Amino acid sequence: METVEEKLRERIKELTCLYEITSIIVNCDYDHPEISLEAIVHCLKKAWLFEEDTRVLIKTGEYLLGDILCEEELVSIKSIIKIFNREEGFIEVGYPADKYAVTDFLEEEQKLLDNVGLEVGNLLERKRIRESELAIKRQMERADRLNILGEITAGIAHELNTPLTNILGFAELLESSMTDSDEADDLNKIKENAIFCREVVKKLMFFTCEVPQVRKEILLKPVVENVLQLLKPTFRNRQLTHEVSFGSKDIAVRVDEIQMTQVLFNLIMNALYYSPVRGKIVIAIRESQKNITMEIADEGRGIPENIGDKVFEPFFTTKPTGEGTGLGLSVVHGIIAGHGGQIYHRLGSKGGTVFVIKLPKK
The missing domain is CATH 1.20.5 (Single alpha-helices involved in coiled-coils or other helix-helix interfaces)
Incomplete structure (x- = not known):
């Protein structure tokens, strides 16, 4: 049975831990929150009754910190980490199972862990809010x-x-x-x-949207086939092949046919330019209840992360001088935005770049 002095000592440890964790969170560098989370791990170890045998683990979708290499069997208590009221991880504190039992944990220690879990969740919420604000500012x-x-x-x-x-x-x-x-x-x-x-x-x-749109319901299959026919000599010269798949041959969308032809022409030309010899360009078009999705994938080197946000900016190009104006993707972005759609790029499953266009069906 604990004496009054021992209980007091444990409460002081817990309060000191909570104070230190609060200070760590207040002074957190949101560009490197893992540093603060690592410091929280160390603070937690000092707050438990059997400090020398305490193991601490913080796990979320983004981070895994603490005694992650420990293979020994543990008895432990956990606290859930919630971010915007969604369960996204946990904090676990444990002792070696060969020396301790679950009954060795104090009731106050579970309360402390729950408080720390709440604070960590708030920290990660603030990080995401900050990232969202920065993204909006950049936009x-x-x-x-x-x-x-x-x-x-x-x-x-x-x-x-x-x-x-x-x-x-x-x-x-x-x-x-x-x-x-x-x-x-x-x-x-x-x-x-x-x-x-x-x-x-x-x-x-x-x-600059100076060319007026003439929208009408068109089938996309003939538009794609027409663009591929125009580019047939380029495919042959670069020894490239293409693969086209449609969810249905009757996929139709209300767009300006000339502008949509230009969008596909620019994106496929871009894929041709960056594809290796004897590579393959994959064009996939499918529809859902609300959207038409078009994907143009190449097998090139992909877009470096440091320029990913710039590819749709006017006059930005990675092509040598004289080979590109830097307007192709800007024009595509403007046309798609003018049709109420969105365009973005992602890394392909086998490397290369996939440009994805989503257009509303109505």
Whole structure:
């Protein structure tokens, strides 16, 4: 039976532990919460009656800390960790089973453990709230940048259209009266570069939503087949194959057919560029009650984590100078957003990148 002095000593240990844990949580670095959780493990060990034999484990979906390598059989008590009222882990404190029994735990120790479990849950809640706030802030900053850039690029597109039309028109006029082959070749280069610039202007106009949408119900299968037919020479030149699967050949969605063709063309072209020789591009289209989902997967090197958030930003490209404008994915993102859908990318099951498009059925 415990003496008054022993009981007092244990209560002091428990209160000291709770105070230290509260201090750890208050001063937590939310970028590295595992450091604080490790410190909580050490604090808990000091609060138990048989401190030297105490084993502590904290386990959640994200973290596993404490005596995780201990293979001995334990008798233990647990406290559930709840995050936003959902059970997502536990804290366990145990003693070696060959020396102790469950009755060696004090009633106050279970209460202490429950308090610590509550505090750890609150800590992880605050971490997630902070992450959510930072994500929202980044989205708002990105939206502001895109709005400003949209206004600028809309003006640029309009200003460039007229001189480009004049350059092409006069080049074709000169071409009709030119006899020297060398000069004709030079003139042809002028035309090709002017056409390239005009395509960039078109992409800018798509990006800034200057091209009006004409939405109608269309079947997706013919659109995909048409894009693949256009890209057939590129597949052949790069020795690539493709695999197309439809949940149903009658999958239809209300979209602008020209814009949806451009979306698929850009994404498949992107997959072609980054695919290894003799690789395979997989296109999968399926429907649910609310959405149409399209996936375009390649077998390339994948998108590095440090640029994952940037791929839809205008003028951002990993292609060498002259091989990309950095507008393709921005245009795709703008078109999908304009249709009330969403687009994102993820790592493929066998490496590479999968771009996923979700469009509402109505």
